[in-house]
Each structure stands twice: as C-alpha cells, then as structure tokens.
Amino acid sequence: MIKQLLKQPQFLLGFFIIISLLFVSLGLNSIYEGPKEVKFLYKNDGSISKVAPFSPTDIPPFGTDRDGRDLFYMILDGAKYTLLIALGVAFLRLVSAVLISFLYKGQLKNNTFFNDLVQSTLYVPATIFAYMLMIPLFIKSTTDPISFGKMVIIQCIILTLIGIPSLVVTFSGDIKNIMNKDYIISTMSLGAKKKYIYRKHVLPEIKPKLFLLFAQQAVQILILLAHLGVLAVFVGGSQTEMRGDFLNLTAENVPIAGEWSGIIGHSFQEVLTAPWIILIPLGFFFVSIFSINMMISGLQNIISKNKRK
Amino acid sequence: MSAPLLEIKDLHVSFHEKKSKITAVQGVDLTIPKGETVAVIGESGSGKSITSLSILGLLPLSASIDSGAILFKDKNLLKVSNKEMQYIRGSEISMVFQDAQASLNPAMKVGVLITEGLKARKKLTRHEQRSEALRLLRMVGLKNHVYDQFPSQLSGGMKQRVLIAMALSGEPSLLIADEPTTSLDVTVQSQILDLINNYKIENDASILLITHDFGVVAEYADRVYVMFGGKVVEAGDVYTLFRNPIHPYTKGLISSIPKISDTEERLKSVSDFVFEEVGYVGRRFAPETYSIENKVYDAPSELVEVEPDHYVRLFVEKEAVGR
C-alpha cells in the first residue's frame, strides 16, 4: 500500500505541502527569532505615516496584525500547533474508536439505541459541542489558572472525545460485517483466538479505511479549529492583557499559542478594516485542507484499484 | 456400534429476528461412534449446518441454543468455557465448510492460512511453519508452489483440499464435513471424499458427513440420520436403511439416486413419493408437512425403534391409519 501511495502524484503533492509546512514551522524558531513588532511606519522626515495593522503591500508578504506582529512569521510559527493538533487529535480519535469498537463489539451488537443516538448527534455541528465543552474551562481558568500544557491537553481530549462516537459506530459496523464472514468462522473453527483474528484478519481489512478516515478526521478538525477561532475559543487558552492608553484601558483576550485559529479569533473584529489578518490564516487552513484532500483522493484511488483486483 | 465419541441429546436451536422466533433445530438426537462415519442427509434448510455449528459453538449471534446437551469425551460442549472450546476447536473437532470459496480469506496466502490452527496452539518458527504447511499440502495432494498462492488462484477442488488440510492440521478425532463436495464435479468429488475417508481410517477418527446425496452416503457412511424440517425423521445403520427404508421422505431420497439401469425418461424427485404412504404400524409419519391440518403438523412426535437400531419418526397419538 505504501509503495502504491508513492506512485500517486496527488497524494505525494498533498503530503509534500503538509510536511514542508510542518518542518519549516518546527525549525523556524531555532534559526530565526522573528521580526520585531512594527507599530508605526515613518515618513522620510520622521513623522508617522501609518499605524498597525499594516496591509500586505505595506509590509510584504502578508502584513501585520494590530500589534504590529508579522503575519507571515505568525503563520509559519503557528502551523506546527494547528497541524499537529489536527493530526494528533485525528490519530487519537481513530485509535480510541478502533479500540472501543473491538472491546465493545459484543455489547454494542444490537444496540440500535446507541446507533440512533450517535446518528442524531451527527446533525449537530461539532463546533457547538466543542464550544459548550470548552467554555466552562475558560470560565474556570479566570479564577483558578490552568497551566498552558494542561489546557492544551484538556482541549485535545475534548476535541478527541467529540469525534469518537460516530467513528465507533462506523468501525463496529465494519468489524461486525467482517466477523460474520465465512472465512472468519472457518478460522475460528481451527481454534484461532479472537486477538489473532482481529490482528490478522480484521485489521488488515480495515487498514485502507483507517488511512482514509485519518485524513478525513484531520480535515474535520481543521475546520473545527477555524470555527472555534471565530468564536474566540483558542487552543491553549488565552490570557487577559490590558490594552490602550490609560484613558481608554480595555481588557483583551490574547491567545497564548500562536495557532492559526487564534490569529483569526484574536483579530476577528477587524474583518472589515484589515481583512487580510483573517483571510491569510483562513487561506492556510484552506491550503492544508486542500492538501489533505489530495492525499485522500490518492488513497481512494488505491482502495478502489485494490477492490477491483 | 463402538463407544460414542459425540452424542447430541435433544438439541433445540432457534433464531431471533426482530420479534419473531424461528426454530431451526427441534430436538435432534445424534450419536457419533468412535472411528465411524455418520452421515446427516436432508433437504436444504433442514438444519444440518446449524446442528454441526452448534457442536463447535460457532452459531451466528442471532441464534441461541434453547435446550439439549452435546457430550464429547464426557464433557458437555454447551457448558464448557470459551477457552476450553477454543482448545477443542481444531485439535479435537474441526470442520470443513460448505463454501470453500468463501471460507478462505482472499487476502491471505495458502501457506499462512493452512497453519493458522497450529499457530493458535503453539509457537512455530518460520521454518517449522513452512515445513508443516508443505507437509499438509502434500497430504491433501497439492504441490509445494500452492504455498505462495492466493485462494483466488486455485480451482474449486484445490480450495476444498486446502480447507481439508486446514481442518486436519490439528489431527482432530472428529471431522465435520459440511457438504464438502457440493460444488465439485464427480471425479474431484470422490477424490475429496477419499481423502477424508483415508484420514478416518489412518487415525481411527470419526466423521460427521453432511450431504444431500444418498449416493455419497451409501459409499462412505456407517450410520445415517435423515433430517427434515429441523428433526431427525429416520436413523439407522446404512445397510438397514438401504434395505428397509420406512419413512416416505427417506424412500424418496433413496429412489432419487440415479441408477445406470434406470430406463425412465426423467429422474424421480422426492415429491414423487410423498403421497404413497401415510403411516406405519397404525401411526402417521411425522412431520406431516403435506397435511393442511396444522393440528397434525404441530402434534408431538417421537422416534420409534421399529427394528433393532432403526428409528422412524411417528406421531405420538395413534390414529387409525392402515399400512
């Protein structure tokens, strides 16, 4: 399967984009600390000509946000958080769902109630679940600070949990179908153990689907992160900073991690005055999703090719 | 008749679907003596496969065993733990399935498939695994190169041989062969049955041979159970049954064996015989499916020993029926 994937140009291109983004992002800090914040642009005579945020034409390639931070740098720096969260949560979702499906296959076999329950939740946007589960966390953190690491872990767990039920339904169905096949019964009649059958017969059969679902889940999580950003729910939480001069002091929630959705959420009120601050991270979400989708279609090509064999 | 190896006592199996309950096996009694071939013969849907799957505890999830006992070497197989059952499968009792095509995982090589049972019982090195697989392949008359082939590359007869090699790998004392030759042509059919028969002779093993072909029964079986609608309708040793079949259903099956001397234009089918007789020694044959009276159909029936070791199913209530 891996060999076949290496012959799929779509898959390779998507894979290349994601991997390069990740590597650049991971290596960035060690070689370059990032540009200084630029809050003002001066004319030749020394007077102030413009105030941040700056547009991409003022400070190429992507401009700055209202604190004068370079968007290009922020995007590259944030890529690792966004992508690793998406890939990591997708992985966790799959592993837990597969394990649960194997463990509880027997118990869930006729549980149509559970199925119906899960089916109905599929029509409620995941964003709303995530939002409802995360808000209490932020409220709590205002009185009783939660460390950054702990916050990220809890949020990733929430993101993982909300994706598991529907995956469990999918896998339980698949496993049940495979376990009812004649050759499984034939293998069992030879005294093979359940564990052996899961490992040697069932898992190889669902493996291509696992790859596919992993990619699909990663896309779903990226979309979810973008939505959460708009709702000002940031992975890693936010800290309150006081802004403005002493006449006009306002409290503002600033995301701690430089994750893409944080960039969006933090500047969402500027969507009309400085649209690039929103559009550029959104564009990167788009590029990532597009890349993963290319990988998905490469995978699908192989799966359908193998089925025809 | 030597000591029994396996005894099925009053086995009832039913399927639960949605809200309805379908009884598939209704009170089957069956004895398999050591070293003998017992044939179960009957039409499609008469409960042959379900009976044999009950022995190995491999019934579909929707099926349940309502009552009965299956005694094997002094153990009730319906009561043993999962672990014990797992041990018994393959090493004590194994099964060759009806559909060889579907019974082999298409994604696995024959060499791997063939030693799956062995690997479940003991650790094998790669070398041991290979040499054992090759020995099994030779035993069923297949060449070494089959080891590296996928099931889809084999003919129907070869697949059936692979399935037999798998089933015999643990040297079971009871081999259940569920219509092992249905889809094969006649010459291959007798080769496969000979293979099973040789194993029986060499290992003093017992065979439960499920078939719907009385010709096969005549050639290979020692005892015969005729099943109809989830019940045994006639049982006895093979000579008695051929010499003196009593139940009309059995008679029908026997007469439908094509004979070379047959000059009739068409082969007889079972339904040509059903109306000829309705009873024996003043009692009706059960189950009476050709009656429109449900009362008769559901009435209690029993296996009656009509001569030593020859049983026929008759209704319990004595109705005046002439012979």
Ligand SMILES: Nc1ncnc2c1ncn2[C@@H]1O[C@H](COP(=O)(O)OP(=O)(O)OP(=O)(O)O)[C@@H](O)[C@H]1O
């Ligand atoms: N999976 C199932 N779900 C529901 N009912 C079933 C199932 N399998 C078998 N049955 C029922 O059990 C009865 C006996 O089936 P069984 O498979 O034992 O027949 P058989 O004698 O082996 O027939 P064949 O010669 O076609 O293999 C059938 O009439 C059918 O109604």
Ligand SMILES: [Mg+2]
């Ligand atoms: Mg059958």
